[in-house]
Amino acid sequence: MSKYLEIEYSAPYRGIDTETPAILLDPSASPAMLNVWLRNKEIRSAPPFIRILSGPERNNAPLGQSSFMDANNQNHTCSFTSRGLWQLRANNGTPGQNDWIFVGAPFLATGVPVSSRAFANVLYYTNGVPYVLSWDGIESNPQVVSQLNSSTFGGAGGSVGGLFLYEINDQVCILNCSLFNVAQITSPITGSGPTTLLANSVTQYPQLLWYSANGIPDVWDPTVNISAGFENFLDVPDNFTGVMAFGEVAYLFRNNGITYQTITGSTALAPFYFDHMWSSEYGVGCVYPWSIAQYGSVGFFVSTEDVYKIGVEAFEAVGGGARDAIMADLANAIGYPVAGVISSYAYGYIYVRYELCIPIPGGTKIWSYSLDDKNWMPQMYPQVQILGRPSVCWR
Amino acid sequence: MAVPTPPAPPLPRYPPYGGNSGGSGGGAAGGGSATGTGVYVPTSNGGVFAQSRSAMYPVLNLVNGNMEYYSFNPMVAPNDIVTGSSYSWKVEQVKPFRSFTTRGICWMFTDLGQVTATWTMTGVNESQNVVSIPKTVQVGNQIPTGKIMAVLISFGLTAMNQQLSVSRSPNAGPLSIVKVTLYGECEENQLA
Numbered sequence: 001m002s003k004y005l006e007i008e009y010s011a012p013y014r015g016i017d018t019e020t021p022a023i024l025l026d027p028s029a030s031p032a033m034l035n036v037w038l039r040n041k042e043i044r045s046a047p048p049f050i051r052i053l054s055g056p057e058r059n060n061a062p063l064g065q066s067s068f069m070d071a072n073n074q075n076h077t078c079s080f081t082s083r084g085l086w087q088l089r090a091n092n093g094t095p096g097q098n099d100w101i102f103v104g105a106p107f108l109a110t111g112v113p114v115s116s117r118a119f120a121n122v123l124y125y126t127n128g129v130p131y132v133l134s135w136d137g138i139e140s141n142p143q144v145v146s147q148l149n150s151s152t153f154g155g156a157g158g159s160v161g162g163l164f165l166y167e168i169n170d171q172v173c174i175l176n177c178s179l180f181n182v183a184q185i186t187s188p189i190t191g192s193g194p195t196t197l198l199a200n201s202v203t204q205y206p207q208l209l210w211y212s213a214n215g216i217p218d219v220w221d222p223t224v225n226i227s228a229g230f231e232n233f234l235d236v237p238d239n240f241t242g243v244m245a246f247g248e249v250a251y252l253f254r255n256n257g258i259t260y261q262t263i264t265g266s267t268a269l270a271p272f273y274f275d276h277m278w279s280s281e282y283g284v285g286c287v288y289p290w291s292i293a294q295y296g297s298v299g300f301f302v303s304t305e306d307v308y309k310i311g312v313e314a315f316e317a318v319g320g321g322a323r324d325a326i327m328a329d330l331a332n333a334i335g336y337p338v339a340g341v342i343s344s345y346a347y348g349y350i351y352v353r354y355e356l357c358i359p360i361p362g363g364t365k366i367w368s369y370s371l372d373d374k375n376w377m378p379q380m381y382p383q384v385q386i387l388g389r390p391s392v393c394w395r
Numbered sequence: 396m397a398v399p400t401p402p403a404p405p406l407p408r409y410p411p412y413g414g415n416s417g418g419s420g421g422g423a424a425g426g427g428s429a430t431g432t433g434v435y436v437p438t439s440n441g442g443v444f445a446q447s448r449s450a451m452y453p454v455l456n457l458v459n460g461n462m463e464y465y466s467f468n469p470m471v472a473p474n475d476i477v478t479g480s481s482y483s484w485k486v487e488q489v490k491p492f493r494s495f496t497t498r499g500i501c502w503m504f505t506d507l508g509q510v511t512a513t514w515t516m517t518g519v520n521e522s523q524n525v526v527s528i529p530k531t532v533q534v535g536n537q538i539p540t541g542k543i544m545a546v547l548i549s550f551g552l553t554a555m556n557q558q559l560s561v562s563r564s565p566n567a568g569p570l571s572i573v574k575v576t577l578y579g580e581c582e583e584n585q586l587a
Contacts, residue, residue, distance in 0.1 A: 004578070022558065048468050048471065058461050072439045075443050079453070
C-alpha cells in the first residue's frame with residue numbers, strides 16, 4: 001500500500017549548511033552547492049567571472065584599488081603596486097594597452113594590501129611603509145603627508161606610517177605603526193620597542209595608534225600641533241589587525257580583542273576615549289587582517305571561531321551552518337584571505353554581499369554572505385588567485 | 396559717458412576647464428588653465444568618465460601568470476565558460492526505514508537561454524547500497540524569453556533517504572531554478 005506524495009523546494013533559500021546532517025536540514029537549506037547565486041529568491045548559476053582590465057604591471061601584484069572624486073568633481077580610480085600609485089585611463093578596456101597610468105612613487109610594501117581612504121577630496125593611503133601618502137587627483141605626484149620634522153622624532157626626514165588607515169573626528173589615523181627616524185634618538189614611544197632608535201631606522205609598533213592634527217591631515221607631529229599624537233596600547237596582549245570607523249566611533253581590532261574608540265570633543269591633548277571591549281589573552285578578535293570589510297554601518301570580520309557581523313546596532317556571529325566549511329578553507333589557505341562588501345556587481349545590479357576570498361591550492365574560494373537574505377554561498381575559481389580586497393570602482 | 400564695466404562672472408566650478416571631462420587617458424600633468432578673469436584653476440590629472448561601475452578583484456591569473464583585474468558580469472546570461480555549478484537539496488526520509496518512489500520532478504525555471512543540466516536522484520536501499528539515477532536534460536530557448544517555464548523529468552527511483560541534486564558543466568548554459576517539486580509514492584506499511 002502506498003500513498004502519493006509531493007515535496008516542494010522553493011525560496012527563501014537559506015544557503016549552504018554543512019554542519020547539520022543532510023536529513024535534518026530545513027528544505028530551504030543546501031548541504032552542498034557551488035557557483036550558484038541565490039539572488040531574488042531564485043537559484044541561478046553564477047555570472048561569468050572574467051578579466052575586465054589589465055593589471056598596472058604584468059608581474060607585480062596589484063595591492064588594491066579605490067575610486068575617489070577630486071576637488072574638480074573628477075572621478076579617479078586608483079590601483080596600487082609596490083612601485084607606487086596608478087590611475088585608470090579614461091579609455092580603459094581598450095585591447096592591447098595598459099589600462100593604467102603610473103602616477104608616482106614612493107614605493108609601497110610588497111604583498112601587503114593597501115589601506116586607503118578619501119578625505120576632503122584627497123586620497124590617503126599606506127600599507128605598512130613608514131609613511132602615509134596622499135594624492136589629490138590634481139597634482140602630478142603623490143605626497144608624503146606624515147612627516148615628523150622635530151628633533152623629538154629625529155629631525156627633518158622622519159615620518160610615520162601604518163598598516164591600517166581610517167578617519168574619525170576629522171583626523172586621519174593609522175594603526176600598527178612604523179616609525180622612521182633620521183637621527184639617532186631616545187624612543188619617543190615609551191613602554192614598547194627599543195629605548196634607543198638608531199639613525200635611519202624603521203621601528204615597528206604593532207600596538208600603536210597615531211593620528212593627524214584635527215582637520216589638518218598633513219600634520220602628524222604632536223610638537224607642531226597638539227591635536228596630533230599617538231596612543232600606545234600597553235594594556236592589551238596583542239597587535240592591531242584592522243579597523244572599522246563609523247562616524248564618531250571606531251572599532252579597533254586586535255587578534256584577541258576589540259577596542260572601542262570615541263571622540264572626547266576636545267581637539268587638544270586627549271581627542272579620543274578608548275575602551276577595550278575585552279583585553280583578555282584570548283577572545284573574539286580579528287585574526288585575518290584583511291578579512292575586515294565595511295559597508296556603511298555594517299562590517300564583517302573573521303575571528304578564530306566564527307565570522308562576525310558588527311555595526312552600530314549589532315554584533316553577531318553569522319557563520320551559521322557554513323562556519324565549519326569556511327574555517328576549513330581558511331585552514332588550507334596558501335596566502336592571506338581578503339574581503340570586501342560588494343554593493344552592486346554592475347551599474348544597476350544590486351546584490352549586497354560580504355565576500356571572503358580565500359586562496360587555496362588550485363585557485364580561490366569565494367565565500368559570499370548576502371546581507372539581505374542572510375545566507376552563504378561558496379564559489380570556486382581555479383583560474384585565479386585573488387590578491388587584494390575586492391571593491392566597487394568607477395570606470 | 397563711459398559704459399560701466401560688468402562685474403566679473405563667478406568662478407566656474409565645473410567645465411569648461413579640464414576637470415570632469417574624463418580626460419584623454421589620464422596621467423598627464425595638470426597644466427591648469429586661465430579663466431576669462433585671469434584666475435588660475437588647476438585641472439585634474441587624468442581620471443575616468445565614471446559611466447559604469449564594476450566590482451573589481453585584483454588577481455594573479457594562474458593560467459598565464461599575468462596580474463589582472465577580474466569582475467563578475469551579471470549583465471549577460473549566467474553561463475560561466477570556466478566553472479560549472481551545482482546545488483543539492485536535503486535528504487528526504489519521508490518515513491523511517493520505508494522506501495519511497497520518486498516518479499519524477501517538476502522543474503520550474505526562468506528561460507534565460509538554452510541550458511543543459513544533469514539532475515540526479517540518489518538514495519540507499521535496505522542492503523545499504525547507494526543507488527542513483529542521473530538525467531541530463533536540455534531546456535530553454537535559443538533566444539531567451541525571460542518567461543517562467545516548467546518541465547517534467549521522470550526518474551522512477553525506489554529507495555530510502557533520497558536526495559535531489561543538479562549540476563551544470565562549464566559553458567553548458569545559464570541555469571535557473573525557481574521551484575522544484577518532487578512527486579511519487581511512499582510505502583504506508585507499518586514497521587515490524
